[in-house]
Amino acid sequence: MATVTDDQLYPIGDVARRTGLSVSAIRFYADEGVIEPTAHTDAGYRLYDVAAIARLELVRTLRDLGAGLDDIRGVLKDEMSLRELASAHLDVVEGQMRTLKARRAVLHTIVNQNSDARQVSLLHDLVNMSDDARDRLLDDFWTEVTGGLPIHPGYQEHLRRTRPVLPEEPTAEQLQAWIALADMVGDAEFRASVRHFYRQAFATPRSDELTSPQMVARSEEHSAISLEAWKAERAGTTPESPEARELAERLLRSTGLMSAEMTGQSMDEEQWADLRGLLSEPEANPEVTRFVEGFTADFGGVFEPFFALLATINDVPLEELWNTGPSDAWVAAALRAGG
Known part of the structure; x- marks a missing residue:
């Protein structure tokens, strides 16, 4: 030719x-x-x-x-120039691809869940939701599960920031995760379990102080240190290393400051010494260990599936949203190594 x-x-x-x-x-x-x-x-x-x-x-x-x-x-x-024509052509193709991904996510969910006709219509609406509509769905969820609880208003705003953010061009996996998350937060049983957890967690006269912006900031700082220590342990950092000892000391200090915020009283030298002993010899304090493990299990039983889906949607590692920190044994060995 x-x-x-x-x-x-x-x-x-x-x-x-x-x-x-x-x-x-x-x-x-x-x-x-x-x-x-x-x-x-x-x-x-x-x-x-x-x-x-x-x-x-x-x-x-x-x-x-x-x-x-x-x-x-x-x-x-x-x-139009040929370049502009090609650009217009590309816009159409990419639009079709986004539509097909959404349809694929719906079809996968229908097959996996054996959905009925009513659910199919709902699934179609979910994948085509606007950002504002997704925000309203999560706002409604957090409002219901925290409504009437004796917590600081700032803590409710903190929880509302825990939400999915679909990218402009989500993968099929992200769309399927969004469908699952939307179904989860709309489920009456899941809402009841979250509400029950918060009622149990904040069943204290000082719940407003425990959920204040200062406490939230302290908790986020502690979580960041815990994540850093978890990564170090996972990377094979030995407890005797300078890095591990420094992280363990930061965890000790952060735990003490959080305790002071929770009790409303400053830590004295004796209390700091007791805390160091508790973290250095966890096996000597089985009651405390069981309490912490029980709280972690309760929290994980309610929220871990939620955070797993959120991590997929937001394309972040799960450990950045859901992490229990380094092992007690690693922290204890690092503290003992530091003297």
Whole structure:
């Protein structure tokens, strides 16, 4: 096939072979004002230049993707360079890909859950939710599970920031995780379990202080240190190393400061010594160990599936959202190594 050049005009038969369109289709698009011929021969035969051929190829692709003539006219109504035409073509293809990913996520969920007709409609609505609608769904969840609890208003705002953020082009896995998360937060049994957990956790006269912005900041700082120590242990850092000893001391200090915030009393030297002994010899304090393990298990039983889905949607490592910190044995050995 001869090379197409910018200054050459081609008869409709050549254009049909180059574009894959039938001659009748090319005539139809001309008659409908979609792509008109560039020129005509003296005998009235239609001729097309390279730009018109490119537009016809785009029309063919758009039609293959299901675009109607009105949509195609909207793309072609202004003069465009070939680069602009390619960009318009890419926008359509990417839009189709996003739609197909959403459909794939719905179909996977239908197959896995054996969904009924009512659920299918709900799943379709979920994957096509706007960012604002997703925010409202999570806001409603946090409002219900914390409503009426004796906690600081700032803590409720802190919880509301724990939400999924779908990227502009989510993967099928992220869409499926969002469907599962939306189903989870809408489930009455899950809401009741979360509400029960918070009622038990904050069944204290000082619940407002324990959920104050200062306490939240202290807790987030402690979580960051715990995550850092967890990563160090996972990377094989020995408890006797300077890095481990420094992390253990930071954990000790952070634990003491959190305890002071919770009790409303400063730590004296004796209490710091007791805390060091508790963390250095956890096996000597089984009651405390069982309490901590029990609280962690209760929290994990309620929230771990939630955070696992959230991590997938937000494309972050699960340990950044859900992490129990380094092992007691690693921290204890590091503290003992530091003397």
